[in-house]
Amino acid sequence: MSLAFHRTTRFLVATFLLAMFFNQDLLAQGPRLLKVGVTPDDQRIAPLKDLNGYFPFRKSETRQDWRRRQVQVRQRLLVSQGIWPLPTKTPLKSVIHGRKVFNDYSIEKVYFQSFPGFYVTGSLYRPRNKTGPHPAVLCPHGHWSNGRFHEVAASGVQAQIKLGAEQFTQAGRSPLQARCVHLARMGCIVFHYDMIGYADSVQISFDLAHKFAQQRPEMNHLQRWGLFSPQAESQLQSVMGLQTINSIRSIDFLETLPDVDKKRIAVTGASGGGTQTFMLAAIDPRIAAAFPAVMVSTAMQGGCTCENACCLRVGTGNVEIAALFAPRPLGLSAADDWTREMTTKGFPELQAHYRMLGAADHVKLLSRTEFKHNYNQVSRQAMYHLFNQHLKLGFEKVPPEKDYTFQGINDLTVWNKANPKPAGGADFERNLLQYWHRDTQRQLDQLIPRDKASFRKYRQVVGSGIDTVVGRGLPRPADVEYDQLHKEEKDQHIELAGWLNTEQNGGKLPTVFLYPKQWNGHIAIWLSEKGKAGIYQANGQPNTHVQKLLDQELCVVGIDLLYQGEFLLDGKAITKTRRVANPRESAAYSFGYNSTLFARRVHDILALVTFIRNHDYTPKSVSVIALDQTGPLAIAARAQARDAIDQLAANTQQFRFSNVSDLHSPTFLPGGARYHDLVGMLAVASPEATWIASESSQSIHVAQSAYQALEAKDKMVLSQEPANQRSQAAVRWIIQQTTSP
DSSP states (O other): OOOHHHHHHHHHHHHHHHHHHHHHHHHHHHOOOSSSTTTOOOOOSSSSOTTSSOOOOOSSSSSHHHHHHHHHHHHHHHTTTTTTTTTOOOOOOEEEEEEESSSSSEEEEEEEEEETEEEEEEEEESSSSSSSSEEEEEEESSSSTTGGOOOOOOOHHHHHHTTTTTOOOOHHHOOOHHHHHHHTTTTOOOEEETTTSTTTOOOSOHHHHOOOOOGGGOOOOOSSOTTTSSSHHHHOOOOOHHHHHHHHHHHHHHSSSTTEEEEEEEEEEHHHHHHHHHHHHHHHTEEEEEEEEEESSSSSOOSSSGGGOOTTTTOHHHHHHHTTTTTEEEEEOOSSSSTTTTTTTTHHHHHHHHHHTTTTTGEEEEEEETTOOOOHHHHHHHHHHHHHHHOOOOOOOOOOOOOOOOOOHHOOOOOOOSSOOOOOSSHHHHHHHHHHHHHHHHHHHHHSSHHHHHHHHHHHIIHHHHHHEEEEEEOOOOEEEEEEEEEESSSSEEEEEEEEETTTTTEEEEEEEEEEEEOEEEEEEETTTTTTGGBTTSSSSSSSHHHHHHHTTOOOEOOOTSSSGGGGGSSOSSSOOOOOOOSSHHHHHHHHOOOOEEEEHHHHHHHOOOOOOHHOOSSSEEEEEEEEHHHHHHHHHHHHHHGOOOOEEEOTTTGGGGOOOOTOOOOOTTTTTTTHHHHHHHHHHTSSEEEEEOTTTTHHHHHHHHHHTOOOOGGEEEOOSGGGGGGHHHHHHHHHHHHHO
16 A cells, blocks of 8 residues: 555544544533634623723712712722721821921921821921911822922923913922912911822832832732732732821821811812822711812823722722712812813713702812813812812902912921931831731621621621622622523433623623423532533533432533633633733732622622522522632622522632732632631621531631521531542532422
């Protein structure tokens, strides 16, 4: 025989074997809904949203709707900033020194501790020749060069005067000082405080707080971590959170001053200071009026690392955050920057929102797009009018600004020989985050349930924190649909397959239902890292454990969660999640605007539970079985679904979010470790029936305490079986739960 014949024969045999293997592989996956090489038309595969996206504000139709939405968004803000629960308020130990007196105002130097050893620094302006108590104004400065020490060159001042943006040579040297001086002249006590890394705030560097670009391996540790690390993100510790804490403590400081009227405290800042302004106004009820300048818009949401935090803007944006302040007085300004379209995009909705709340005249916008990004005299004048009216400063007509005596760095710095600059650096950073972490955990440990009343408190704090971290509870039944494409009758069961469509997040999920011909009314969702293929064995028949469930007349459901099964072109599980185009390695740029893959997979499970619960044939019970790496997903879903999942059998494999060391791991979840980690998720789902493998009474004591507090200790079962027998034990337990009288 010829060489060509042998080559042809070998080719045909190889092709046949390859086809046999390929078909066997397809058989093991069960029914496919798409051709090989085609992925589901799931909207979540589209490019991720980033800070330059479009963030419209859709006002609520009724006050009742808004109250519900308000609670959700404010909760998101508090959780994202790492202040749910609020850090323990320790003594400020404030120091005020170096008073300088001018004709109608004075300036003093201030520093105090927001956390023990962590200092807020700034300048305190007070009115002279006026009777108190006085209204007070917080002035965060924003990203102007050198912050509180900002000084414009003489040529720049003259250019601003020529444009009509400024009036005076001295005022033009520092629009920041001009604002503070004029407010003091109008009768306000003004605290002009430093952003972290600017001016006298030196313990965390400017480059770290505002220019962070690359992960620091030396700060990525499980015990003593630094900012921007996976560990810090798992605890929701960020520069933005620290700045928000400093703002809250700055109100505390103002309230210690005997000549401050606590009912008349306002806040105003521009750019990054505008971000600090609307964040503080949204979460602290002590603010009476606010004016965030050139920041609130439906466009760019804040470019600096100090303006971004994981979880913050998932499903919301700056306009809605500003709307949380309603119906209290709110002023805004727009310029030739990302705010230029506010008159048509964002502000009309804010006006309608205020109108619905009966306060149409409490929101104002000054749009002066002939000016670049600024907080110039024209914009400041609008702010003075708002504060004069709503802080009741008493002027029939707001007085125009006058020039003042410019103060340089040596005049303003709070540090000197008598008041030495505090230490900072890497060890300080680690210690600060450890203090913050220990304080949070101490508060949460005090909430570990002891009885039914304390469980309610635990669920209120820990449960609502987890709700925000995971990001979505059970969807509405109307938002979940099933489109069946496949039906095949087998010997003992019927195989159905189709798309589970979720309107809420644009999901399109391949789903399989195996119905026994004699169904007992119970349904078991079988989760697997292989997706719906996990319910099959190599010959296309149900695997041994699934078959046992079918034999006991349970319906078994398999599903391809996002980036499982038919989502994978090469069939290989992903090891890295996507990120936005921003090259800086801060998780907040991706996960401040988008849910993580872990969270989205949890949303998929919740959508399936909703569909099953609201199917034409209402089941007697719904179980979830997750015995591989999907165990934590199932536990997180149970924390959201609560009693919508009757039985849960999960193998944790000793997973903890605190041990995830890669920001783009499929298991990364910002805030996942903060609320007693995975164990807290089990605890808030008490007292529903739960079987858990790979844990001990010691490792899971928080959850066991919750079950015991509800007198349901027996409803949590810890597997005692060897590892190779756990799957059988889990299935046996599910069968007992669903077939017992």
